[in-house]
Amino acid sequence: MLEALPKAVILVSGGMDSCVTAAIARETHRLAFVHASYGQRTERRERQAFDAIADFYGVSERLVVSLDYFKQIGGSALTDRGIGVPEDGAGTASGGPIPPTYVPFRNAHFLSVSVSWAEVLGATAVFIGAVAEDSSGYPDCRPEYYHAFEDLVRIGTRPETRIRIATPVIGMRKNEIVRRGLELGAPLDLSWSCYQGDDVACGVCDSCRLRLAAFAEAGTPDPIPYQDRVAR
Amino acid sequence: MLEALPKAVILVSGGMDSCVTAAIARETHRLAFVHASYGQRTERRERQAFDAIADFYGVSERLVVSLDYFKQIGGSALTDRGIGVPEDGAGTASGGPIPPTYVPFRNAHFLSVSVSWAEVLGATAVFIGAVAEDSSGYPDCRPEYYHAFEDLVRIGTRPETRIRIATPVIGMRKNEIVRRGLELGAPLDLSWSCYQGDDVACGVCDSCRLRLAAFAEAGTPDPIPYQDRVAR
Numbered sequence: 229m230l231e232a233l234p235k236a237v238i239l240v241s242g243g244m245d246s247c248v249t250a251a252i253a254r255e256t257h258r259l260a261f262v263h264a265s266y267g268q269r270t271e272r273r274e275r276q277a278f279d280a281i282a283d284f285y286g287v288s289e290r291l292v293v294s295l296d297y298f299k300q301i302g303g304s305a306l307t308d309r310g311i312g313v314p315e316d317g318a319g320t321a322s323g324g325p326i327p328p329t330y331v332p333f334r335n336a337h338f339l340s341v342s343v344s345w346a347e348v349l350g351a352t353a354v355f356i357g358a359v360a361e362d363s364s365g366y367p368d369c370r371p372e373y374y375h376a377f378e379d380l381v382r383i384g385t386r387p388e389t390r391i392r393i394a395t396p397v398i399g400m401r402k403n404e405i406v407r408r409g410l411e412l413g414a415p416l417d418l419s420w421s422c423y424q425g426d427d428v429a430c431g432v433c434d435s436c437r438l439r440l441a442a443f444a445e446a447g448t449p450d451p452i453p454y455q456d457r458v459a460r
Numbered sequence: 461m462l463e464a465l466p467k468a469v470i471l472v473s474g475g476m477d478s479c480v481t482a483a484i485a486r487e488t489h490r491l492a493f494v495h496a497s498y499g500q501r502t503e504r505r506e507r508q509a510f511d512a513i514a515d516f517y518g519v520s521e522r523l524v525v526s527l528d529y530f531k532q533i534g535g536s537a538l539t540d541r542g543i544g545v546p547e548d549g550a551g552t553a554s555g556g557p558i559p560p561t562y563v564p565f566r567n568a569h570f571l572s573v574s575v576s577w578a579e580v581l582g583a584t585a586v587f588i589g590a591v592a593e594d595s596s597g598y599p600d601c602r603p604e605y606y607h608a609f610e611d612l613v614r615i616g617t618r619p620e621t622r623i624r625i626a627t628p629v630i631g632m633r634k635n636e637i638v639r640r641g642l643e644l645g646a647p648l649d650l651s652w653s654c655y656q657g658d659d660v661a662c663g664v665c666d667s668c669r670l671r672l673a674a675f676a677e678a679g680t681p682d683p684i685p686y687q688d689r690v691a692r
Contacts, residue, residue: 291532296526297525300525301523301573301580330618332576332618333575333576333616336568336571336572336575336616337572340569340572343568344530344535344564344566344568345564348533367616367619373616376611380568380608383599383600384599384605385599385600
């Protein structure tokens with residue numbers, strides 16, 4: 229029965245959004261998981277979350293790639309220790325300026341890895357947990373970006389290759405993502421979103437703020453550990 | 461005077477096409493060179509050609525990235541030793557089937573690296589030496605592919621970022637590229653195109669065949685060394 233489902237490559241950073249995206253993809257596809265580290269501050273912790281989520285879903289096809297060159301390229305608070313991660317919530321509103329945690333054109337790298345692998349595996353979709361409305365205002369998290377990427381894939385792969393770029397949570401608010409994850413039994417306790425912390429989430433970076441607000445609005449406690457100073 | 465020119469990022473593989481592309485870009489831009497190795501058979505030799513061409517043009521801004529994960533992804537004769545490089549010329553005609561030297565969705569990775577770096581540098585163009593007509597039939601060497609990529613860049617970078625994807629040799633035949641290179645004084649003797657050889661070009665892989673035919677049609681000898689068995 230499961231063998232008959234089409235295969236999909238899921239980009240799993242280890243965060244909440246990709247965890248729920250995997251849970252959604254699993255309803256209709258056999259899963260292959262890809263994870264990219266890129267010299268970001270919480271690289272080790274995100275990889276641990278990826279492995280835990282892959283184990284949870286029994287995913288044997290895994291591709292872990294190291295895009296260390298992002299450190300050489302720089303230009304982002306996530307990959308350059310000389311640029312601070314904001315803790316003032318300035319990067320949490322859509323429609324505002326691009327925050328310093330923007331990594332230039334990052335998602336194109338992640339999608340390119342996923343599409344190359346999907347073409348070799350014969351997968352028919354690449355799933356990515358991008359969120360448009362309730363995100364940090366990154367230009368590469370908007371629906372039109374993924375439509376443009378799907379066009380690129382159609383033109384730039386073998387004539388017989390058909391790979392859809394699926395963004396099932398792109399139109400959801402963060403609290404809807406939490407609710408959907410709970411409905412589907414997604415292992416949110418294994419996911420990791422913090423931009424700064426390795427063992428205990430800081431609770432004050434943009435990513436933690438969005439996550440904490442989402443759980444609060446969903447009316448359920450976030451199962452991961454936060455620093456004591458954080459009101460939950 | 462040179463300071464007033466806009467900056468461009470040039471993808472320099474070390475081959476003839478990228479060498480001439482750099483010579484063309486130099487007419488109107490300050491140059492920053494990017495090179496990607498991806499576990500291909502002639503990785504060492506291509507890197508040597510890149511450095512020699514960069515030295516020739518006095519380019520100080522260089523980014524060399526290692527995309528080793530292409531070996532993990534596989535699916536191509538260039539990165540998988542279990543797949544042979546064709547020597548029958550089957551891959552040298554456009555309009556034919558995609559040859560086994562096709563690396564799935566490869567150029568998207570190269571362009572993504574270049575665009576990320578260009579955005580940090582403030583460069584206004586990325587140059588790539590893709591050739592459509594007289595190439596090996598790769599889907600990611602056609603003009604519409606680069607138009608689609610330019611759309612993606614416009615949508616997926618900062619609102620103020622403007623990066624053109626320039627493909628100055630895409631409409632040329634290979635012998636025109638040789639002639640243009642000679643006109644501009646491009647260091648063709650420092651370039652390397654062979655898919656198989658490290659010290660002496662094999663002369664029989666698709667890439668060598670195209671290059672040798674181009675020089676023959678241009679009426680000038682190819683300055684790089686070939687194996688003795690090759691008729692030039």
